[in-house]
Amino acid sequence: MLIKRFVITVGDARxxxxxxxxxxxELYLKNQLNVRVFYHGHRNKLSMYQTSCFDINQLGFSRGDSDRLLLDLEMFPKIEVVLTDMPGQNLPEFKxxxxxxxxxxxxxxxxxRITFLHPISHRKDCVEEYLQDLYQYFGNQVDYVIIKNYYFGEQFCYYDGNQFQAALKKLNGLELVLDKLHNDFYQLLEDTGLPYxxxxKTDSPLNTLxxxxxxxWIENFHNSIVSNxxxxxxxxxxxxxxxxxTAGANAHTLSNLDLIEQTESEEW
Incomplete structure (x- = not known):
């Protein structure tokens, strides 16, 4: 019986x-899961989580890399989740x-069991190159979670109504939404270089608002997962x-302020 998850983020650049x-x-930490974390390529974009909680390592595409990964998972059966951050250009190599x-x-x-976590934007390549390629190769061997990233707006004309959306739904593919975060706030968050x-927290460089x-923004996304x-x-x-x-049990005490001002989406 497949009771564990190997989650791979994949898709177009940016x-x-x-x-x-x-x-x-953050959600795995909150729920105290036993997690292994990897990244493909040469840039570790998860480096701020390299702490006593997560040992983040590069995962290559050789037989030796595969042997080390599988041996690690076999030797430590209490690992519940593996998360791998994969750049879009690595998909052909991964196949x-x-x-x-x-x-x-x-x-x-x-x-x-593998879950592909695939964010999409308004761009055509997200669907007609990356998602199509992924679905045609792996089919029903894996599960799919599509993230509609509202940073790019709420219209996904190359996905909604597309044959691959229908095909993924037949495979019990799931769609989630990542709410838009104002570009200025997202950049401020990135500039801290801190885990989210x-x-x-009150001692971060960010102000209360x-x-x-x-x-x-974080809690809304987490709750969309936990409640489903x-x-x-x-x-x-x-x-x-x-x-x-869930968010209600979280230790943070920040006031529930809403983001009122909306701006036009900008490309990452």
Whole structure:
């Protein structure tokens, strides 16, 4: 029985993959999950989470890398979730990697099922290149979570009504929304270089209004997962756990201020 999750962020460049990964790491920390974290490529965009809680390592595409990964997961059976942040340009290499080492099959043997976490923007390539390629190669071997990133607006004309949206729904693919965060606030958050939970604490460089808006943005996304049984399953939050931590149980005490001013979306 596959009770664990191997979550891989994938998709076009600059659609929010690393942002989604960081938000997930915060949720895993909040729920005290036993997690392994990796990144593909040469840039570790999750480096701010390199702490005693997470040991973040590079994952290459060789047989040696596969052997080390699978041995690690076999030696530590209490690992509940694996999260890998993968740049979009690595997808062809990743497919060859899967063919070479039978990655999906071997992970299944260890009790893991892959979930592809795929943010999309308004751009055509998100759907007609990356998502299409992903679906056509992996089919029903894996599960899919599509993140509509409202940073780019709320219209996804190349996805909504597309044949691949319908095909993914037949495979029980899931759609979630990441609310828009004002560009100025997002940049301020990035400039802190802090894990998101630390950035909203009172001793961070951000002021009260900024921290409150960012805090609510984080909690809204977390609650969209925790309140959805399929999302919790696909993203590894339902491994023998009776309940999940929600925003109401969070220790933060920031006031619930709403972001009133809306601006036009800008491309990352």
């Amino acid at each position: 659609v929010g993959k690393s942002t989604i990964s960081r938000l997930l790491l 060859f990697f899967d063919q070479d080492v039978s990655l999906v099959e071997n992970l299944n043997c260890l009790g893991y 939970a630390q950035a909203v 900024q921290r409150s808006i960012i805090f609510n 049984g399929i999302a919790s399953n696909y993203l590894g939050l339902m491994t023998n756990r009776a309940e999940l931590v």
